Structures are given as C-alpha cells and as structure tokens.
Amino acid sequence: xxxxxxxxxxxxxxxxxxxxxxxxxxxxxxxxxxxxxxxxxxxxxxxxxxxxxxxxxxxxxxxxxxxxxxxxxxxxxxxxxxxxxxxxxxxxxxxxxxxxxxxxxxxxxxxxxxxxxxxxxxxxxxxxxxxxxxxxxxxxxxxxxxxxxxxxxxxxxxxxxxxxxxxxxxxxxxxxxxxxxxxxxxxxxxxxxxxxxxxxxxxxxxxxxxxxxxxxxxxxxxxxxxxxxxxxxxxxxxxxxxxxxxxxxxxxxxxxxxxxxxxxxxxxxxxxxxxxxxxxxxxxxxxxxxxxxxxxxxxxxxxxxxxxxxxxxxxxxxxxxxxxxxxxxxxxxxxxxxxxxxxxxxxxxxxxxxxxxxxxxxxxxxxxxxxxxxxxxxxxxxxxxxxxxxxxxxxxxxxxxxxxxxxxxxxxxxxxxxxxxxxxxxxx
Amino acid sequence: xxxxxxxxxxxxxxxxxxxxxxxxxxxxxxxxxxxxxxxxxxxxxxxxxxxxxxxxxxxxxxxxxxxxxxxxxxxxxxxxxxxxxxxxxxxxxxxxxxxxxxxxxxxxxxxxxxxxxxxxxxxxxxxxxxxxxxxxxxxxxxxxxxxxxxxxxxxxxxxxxxxxxxxxxxxxxxxxxxxxxxxxxxxxxxxxxxxxxxxxxxxxxxxxxxxxxxxxxxxxxxxxxxxxxxxxxxxxxxxxxxxxxxxxxxxxxxxxxxxxxxxxxxxxxxxxxxxxxxxxxxxxxxxxxxxxxxxxxxxxxxxxxxxxxxxxxxxxxxxxxxxxxxxxxxxxxxxxxxxxxxxxxxxxxxxxxxxxxxxxxxxxxxxxxxxxxxxxxxxxxxxxxxxxxxxxxxxxxxxxxxxxxxxxxxxxxxxxxxxxxxxxxxxxxxxxxxxxxxxxxxxxxxxxxxxxxxxxxxxxxxxxxxxxxxxxxxxxxxxxxxxxxxxxxxxxxxxxxxxxxxxxxxxxxxxxxxxxxxxxxxxxxxxxxxxxxxxxxxxxxxxxxxxxxxxxxxx
Numbered sequence: 001x002x003x004x005x006x007x008x009x010x011x012x013x014x015x016x017x018x019x020x021x022x023x024x025x026x027x028x029x030x031x032x033x034x035x036x037x038x039x040x041x042x043x044x045x046x047x048x049x050x051x052x053x054x055x056x057x058x059x060x061x062x063x064x065x066x067x068x069x070x071x072x073x074x075x076x077x078x079x080x081x082x083x084x085x086x087x088x089x090x091x092x093x094x095x096x097x098x099x100x101x102x103x104x105x106x107x108x109x110x111x112x113x114x115x116x117x118x119x120x121x122x123x124x125x126x127x128x129x130x131x132x133x134x135x136x137x138x139x140x141x142x143x144x145x146x147x148x149x150x151x152x153x154x155x156x157x158x159x160x161x162x163x164x165x166x167x168x169x170x171x172x173x174x175x176x177x178x179x180x181x182x183x184x185x186x187x188x189x190x191x192x193x194x195x196x197x198x199x200x201x202x203x204x205x206x207x208x209x210x211x212x213x214x215x216x217x218x219x220x221x222x223x224x225x226x227x228x229x230x231x232x233x234x235x236x237x238x239x240x241x242x243x244x245x246x247x248x249x250x251x252x253x254x255x256x257x258x259x260x261x262x263x264x265x266x267x268x269x270x271x272x273x274x275x276x277x278x279x280x281x282x283x284x285x286x287x288x289x290x291x292x293x294x295x296x297x298x299x300x301x302x303x304x305x306x307x308x309x310x311x312x313x314x315x316x317x318x319x320x321x322x323x324x325x326x327x328x329x330x331x332x333x334x335x336x337x338x339x340x341x342x343x344x345x346x347x348x349x350x351x352x353x354x355x356x357x358x359x360x361x362x363x364x365x366x367x368x369x370x371x372x373x374x375x376x377x378x379x380x381x382x383x384x385x386x387x388x389x390x391x392x393x394x395x396x397x398x399x400x401x402x403x404x405x406x407x408x409x410x411x412x413x414x415x416x417x418x419x420x421x422x423x424x425x426x427x428x
Numbered sequence: 429x430x431x432x433x434x435x436x437x438x439x440x441x442x443x444x445x446x447x448x449x450x451x452x453x454x455x456x457x458x459x460x461x462x463x464x465x466x467x468x469x470x471x472x473x474x475x476x477x478x479x480x481x482x483x484x485x486x487x488x489x490x491x492x493x494x495x496x497x498x499x500x501x502x503x504x505x506x507x508x509x510x511x512x513x514x515x516x517x518x519x520x521x522x523x524x525x526x527x528x529x530x531x532x533x534x535x536x537x538x539x540x541x542x543x544x545x546x547x548x549x550x551x552x553x554x555x556x557x558x559x560x561x562x563x564x565x566x567x568x569x570x571x572x573x574x575x576x577x578x579x580x581x582x583x584x585x586x587x588x589x590x591x592x593x594x595x596x597x598x599x600x601x602x603x604x605x606x607x608x609x610x611x612x613x614x615x616x617x618x619x620x621x622x623x624x625x626x627x628x629x630x631x632x633x634x635x636x637x638x639x640x641x642x643x644x645x646x647x648x649x650x651x652x653x654x655x656x657x658x659x660x661x662x663x664x665x666x667x668x669x670x671x672x673x674x675x676x677x678x679x680x681x682x683x684x685x686x687x688x689x690x691x692x693x694x695x696x697x698x699x700x701x702x703x704x705x706x707x708x709x710x711x712x713x714x715x716x717x718x719x720x721x722x723x724x725x726x727x728x729x730x731x732x733x734x735x736x737x738x739x740x741x742x743x744x745x746x747x748x749x750x751x752x753x754x755x756x757x758x759x760x761x762x763x764x765x766x767x768x769x770x771x772x773x774x775x776x777x778x779x780x781x782x783x784x785x786x787x788x789x790x791x792x793x794x795x796x797x798x799x800x801x802x803x804x805x806x807x808x809x810x811x812x813x814x815x816x817x818x819x820x821x822x823x824x825x826x827x828x829x830x831x832x833x834x835x836x837x838x839x840x841x842x843x844x845x846x847x848x849x850x851x852x853x854x855x856x857x858x859x860x861x862x863x864x865x866x867x868x869x870x871x872x873x874x875x876x877x878x879x880x881x882x883x884x885x886x887x888x889x890x891x892x893x894x895x896x897x898x899x900x901x902x903x904x905x906x907x908x909x910x911x912x913x914x915x916x917x918x919x920x921x922x923x924x925x926x927x928x929x930x931x932x933x934x935x936x937x938x939x940x941x942x943x944x945x946x947x948x949x950x951x952x953x954x955x956x957x958x959x960x961x962x963x964x965x966x967x968x969x970x971x972x973x974x975x976x977x978x979x980x981x982x983x
Contacts, residue, residue: 041974126979127928158879162925164932170942200882261924261978317970325966348720349964357957358950363964364973396976 010313012039014387017409034288037319044265045132048403079392116140124258127167142255149185150226367391436638444644445592446796452599467589473748496547506835508864515680550579647713647749669703673743685729742963834864885926887919
C-alpha cells in the first residue's frame, strides 16, 4: 500500500494539467497512461471554442466572435462540459479558460512546445486555415489575421510526404478573399528541398533530419515577404533554434503551420508535458491502470496503488478511454457511456452515426456523464473526470479542443484537492 | 447528325462491357454508355469469383457445363486478373448420418470435378481428415471432424469490366463512363433510336443515334426499360459482403449460416471478404444500405467455422443487387441464375431494344456472345438500313480466344525481370496482377520520371505512376475510378493518406480547379464513410477519430 494522494489515469493535456495543479497544492501524485492519445496526435493548436465564422467575416473581431459562439454553446449544448461547469455563465467560462491556458502555458514555458497567443488565425498542413487560442511558439509568426497585409511564402519540399504547399497557398488566398485573413495580401510557393534526404520522406523522419542536419535549402524569392510558412517538421527539441536560424538567414520570420497527421508538434507537446511533470515531482508511469474493484485500488503495471482520489482523464477512442467492441464502454471503471444525453452502450453503430460524413456524429461525442463537480455518474466518492472521456463534446469534429482538456483537468484537480482536504479533516 | 451507331450498349457492368467488346470486334459501330464507372454496379459488388455451375449439377447439367467452359475461356483471355481459391468445407458430427452426408457431398464434388477440372483448370476435390484440415488452416473450429476441398477462381471484377471496355475502345468503339442516359426515343419509320445523354461530371448534355439499343443495366434494368417505353420485371436480389482488413486465410472456407444458407470467407487481393446474403430488394439501386443485421448474420455464420473471426478488424462493406430473372413464388436462393436476352419487339412491341437479364459473372462472355448474335440478327433483319458492310465483316466471335488488353502474359516472370532494378518483388507482382503485360508501360513511366515510382498508398500498394496511367490510358475521371482500377484506399488505411495525394495528381492531369478537387475528395470520403459505417468498431473507430481531426475542415 503506497500513501498516494492522487492517481491520475491518462497523460494527455487533461491528465497532465490535473497532475501539475494537484502537485502544486502539495498532494503526492502518480500519473499513469497506457497509450499515446489525442494530445500526442494534436495539431499544435490549443483552443476551446471556434469564433463564429459569420461574425468573423463581418467584423474581423475574433474575440467578439468567440463570445457569440460561447453564448450559443451555453444555450444549445447543455451537456457540453463547459456548460455543465460554468452553469451558463459566460464570464465564468471565459475566466476558467484563460486561467487554464495560463497554467498549461506555464508547464510548457521555455521548452520546444512553449505556447504563444492570443487568439489568432493560422494555416494548417491539412490545407485549411483555423483559429487557435494558443499555438506552439514556432507557429506564432504565422498568424494571419492581424497586422499590415503582406505576402506570405509557403515552402515547397517535394520530398516530404503529405505536404501540399499548393493547398496551403490556396487556403490562404481563399481566407483572404473571405475577409478572415486580413494579414494576407498575397501567397506564393517558395521553392526548397532537403538535400541528401531520400526522394520520399515521412514527416517524423523529416523532422529528425532537420533536427540533426539543420535547415533545408530554401530559395528566398525576391520582394518583401511578411513570413514564410513551413511544414511542421522543423525539428523536435531544436525547433525554436532552427526557426531562428532561418529567420536570420532569410531576413523573414519563419513559422510552422499547424500539423495534420502524422504530427510532430503533437509529439513535442506530449514529451514536454511529461518532462514538466517529472520536474515538478509527479511520478509518471507508462502502464495500464486496472481497477481492482475494492475501494479505490488499482493494479498499475506490477504495482498495487491505493490512492485517496482518482482523476480519470483517459480520453476517447484514440487513447483508449472509450472502446467499442459491439458495445460502447468506458474502459477503466465500466461507467455508463452517454451521447446526446442518453445512454449509448448497446446502441447500434448506425443509430450513433449520420449518413453524411461531414455531419456531426453522436458517436464521437460519446463519453461519461458528470455533475457540476466533475463527479461521474455511478462512480464512488473520490473519483473525478476530465478531458475527452467526458460526454457532450468532441475533438475529432473540431480538430482540437485541448483547452477544454486543460479547463476540466485544472478543475478536477481543484475539486480533488478539496475532497482530499475534507478526507484529512474527517480522518482527524 | 453523324451516322448512327449500329448498337448502343447502356450499362458498363461486365455484361455491357462484354457486349461492347464483342460488337466492336465483329465490326459494328458501337457506343457504350455507363452512368458512373465500369463495374460500379452489380459487377463490382459481386463476390469476385468465377464460380457457378456447382449448384446446377442436379437439375441443369447444361448450365454447369456452359459455366465451366466459359470460365475456362475467361481464364485464358486475362490470366493476370485471376487467382486460385482452394475452398475448404469443414464437416462435423460423428454419427453415421454425418458420415453419409460427407459421402454424398463428396460424390457431388466428384461429379463436378468432371467439368471443373478439364474446363476450369482447377484441382480435383479432396477429402481430408481433421488433422489434415487443421494443418491447412489452424484457425478452423475444433468441432471439425473431416473436410472436403474444391477449387474456384477469384477475379478482379472491376478490372475485368474495364479491360472489356478498353478492348472495345481499341477496336473502334466509343466508350463513355460518367454518361447517363436520360431519355430514349425510337423513330420507328427509320429504325433509329435517339438517346439523350448527360455527362454527370460536367453537367453537359448531348445526343446519340443508334439502330439497336442493348439495355445491360443490371439493377437498373426496369428503370431503363421504362425510359425506353418498355416493361421489364426482375427479382432484384441484394447481396452484402463484409471486408476484413487482412488475409484471414489463403484458403476459402465454406460455412453454413444460421438459416442453412452457404456462406464463405474468401481471400481477395490483400484481404478477406465474407459473403453473402440474398434478399429481395425494393429500394433505390443508387443507395443500397447495409444493415447491422446483415453484418451480424455473416459474422455469426463464419464464427461457426472460424471461431476467432471477431478478433479481426472489419474495414468496409460492399452491397450490390443481382438482376435475377423474375419468378413469382420462389425463394431468393432457389431462383434460376440463367440469363436471357429479351427482345422487346416481341415481348412488348418496342422495337430496337434488347434487355439482358440474369446470368452470372462466370458466364458473362457467353451471355455477351449471345447478345451480340441477337444484335447482328436484328441488324440483318432491319429493312433498308444498308448494312452491306456487315456482310464482309468478320462476324465470328473472337472474345473467347483474343486476350484482353494486357492478358497476353500468362505468368509474371517477364514483369519481374523487367522491373527488377526499379521496384521490389511484391510491388511488381501487384503490377502484373493489375496490368498483365501492360505493366511494362507503368515501368516505362517510372524510368522516364523516377518520382512516379513513389508509393502513394502503402497498403495495397499503389504507385504514383499507376494513378497517371489510370487517367491517361484507363479513362479514370474521379477518385472512385482510380480506386476501382488500382485499389487505392481500399486497404486498412481506407484512404487516410493517399486520397489527397491522388487528388492532387488528378487535378493536374484533368485540369480541375480547387473547388472541383475538393468536391471530388468529398465524394470519395463520403463513399468511404458510407461503406465503412456499418462495421465501425474497435480499432477502426480510433482510426476514424484521428482521420476526422486531421483532415481539412469544409470551409
């Protein structure tokens, strides 16, 4: 029996923020995960609500457009975690978001995945543009909605698999034409190559190549450029250094785009979180947590851990917090799984999905239900939940949403600390 | 208006393409119109097997003989498209009843051997002990007491259609995919039919004239007959297959489903398919749903012979409609699989229209020959149409012996030699399996432009050169067309990485603008989702979740 205050199951943004907050309040914390999940595959963006597109094209005020989206969310999606936690109060929701983003930023400060803000518009390797509240520092110079309009270069690396500079150029021009990307006057491809690399190289290998060998060859075009956007492969740990080298060499800010799949920025984020936790004295394990069924006892790898509180931050299908083999289930405790406010465990997959691919799919909104204190339905006292495992929201349909993980992770930790404090009180 | 075509064939399934080929080779001015893509209808949803004949042994031995004979011809004209499927039928029970049943089935197979072995070049059947059966396929249920084997042949049905269409084109036919017939009117005095055609991609319209129209539209037979002012009734039979994302076994295994029907799991390209069902269908042939019940029925049936089947990831589903001959009062499985060439002049007074109903993939060539004979007969009968040129033309059917494009190479050695310095052996074998002797043209492209040797889709595998080839030589106009020709996006990845890259190539070659590229990608993803949705489960869910997050937003 180990005297652990808090066991956090799941090591993505939700679990990491929860563990860090609990640790800074003095608790002994063990964090364990069984697999990489959505965080390790994320794009490099951290956001919580997309600014309303119609309001954006009219006013160009992203913050105001975000308020409109937030209001709509609170009104139309009462089962969204933010709606549940903030009980319909907009100012409270905004306060929570800003606070959680600050905490996440402080965890990543000074590292390769350090965050930069505020809310801005960025290009993605998926061939579109999207808003993000925070992005990794190496992406910040690629913000598209502020400042004087200029020409944006997009680096072409023909050897790089999955990188389509033409699609990015077209996305920039379309965003300009729709009034979203007011910082874009024009966009062009910038020729470049990875000399010595094989004729076809995947993104993680290209990042390894750049980390070890330095910058690719970039043919700086004539004329003024506001920035050069490059594929999100400009290194692992040395990303900031490489981008600075590029800026000095070319006299133009260089910025990575957001990533699609595979994602080097996602890997950077995940490893930076792990390091930050270890630095703060959280014990980080890589093992599945198996609930023993008695009290709050778990088998984690070859250890028995009996924490006084648990935060479930196991994510959805990617990380394995939810699974479906004929039946939908939550994989640690077997808690009831909901979607659209109703239980979804034995629902057939046809009733959980829509015929149109682009439509919102209830299946990917599935998760466990919680009350306003993040306590799951059907769980015993001392269990709290955060992040993707919660019902009512979906990072696949948004492509991000990590800020929701940070918000719920931080709150879960606060609530767990209160719970632990009360336990100590009653034990005395 | 230009000279009318002698024959317009509507429908680019295996029958339509086969008829177009035969007509063109016999010197007729031929037009082939396919509303979507060659093989996109019933043919593409078939089990991909040259089988048939086994069932008719008892009551229709002539059909058995014809099927086996024709399958033999098909093997000759496109040896690269086929692969041998040894099938294993596990048998259970220890009592005298079970042993007697085994003897009976074995006798039946012995009788079938007399056709299948000489005509279809399969191996004769075999009786196996339980140990021998487990030795061949360890995944069999432990209840197996003995087994019987027999041979069938798998075939790439999409490419079979395509090659027939290309052969027709190379013999002078006008061959159009993505061309839908919207109206069909007959000028009885002149004996000419006028077809109103819509290009479904460009949205443009044009017309064509033809002396004889052949309705070979399969599931759409009644609809097309109606457009021509004729009547036709069929028994549309829905058949569903489930695709497993990897090869479960290199043998086919036969199982009895809960309702006594025989179903099977077969090796097919790089994966396995489980099929099939047979149910009367009254819905829209353009949108055939696959239900959870059908998936469960198939899995449950295979589970009785391969208990571990549910551990495998299912990647997608196929559904198609068999255009079976109409009969009232007969259950689906018992319906005749015979074919008929219906002359609407006789059946409902509509001149110049023939409909081709029923049949099976294994005898398509024979059906096409009979239909072409009928077309020629009608052309000769037509008064005052001046078909003198036909008198001197080569009117004997050559489709049984003339190889299909690329079908003149019986084994892959020449391709392995030609590409040894360029590509690995597995990729070269796939190139042979798709293109036969024409794989040399794909290799030539790579020599001219080494970047085309890049792997676009590692699952199948598909090279960039193949996408270029599909557009340039094989009339591919959409991502779905590329999928049917090369299997792009049909593997475990379901197009996750390769669809966007293929779209970029098509965009350059076909001159698409950005909006068209996005629209074609949407179609591809929507089609992929539609077929995958009924079997989304397990690891496929995580894959789908990732894909949705990583792909571009619709903006």
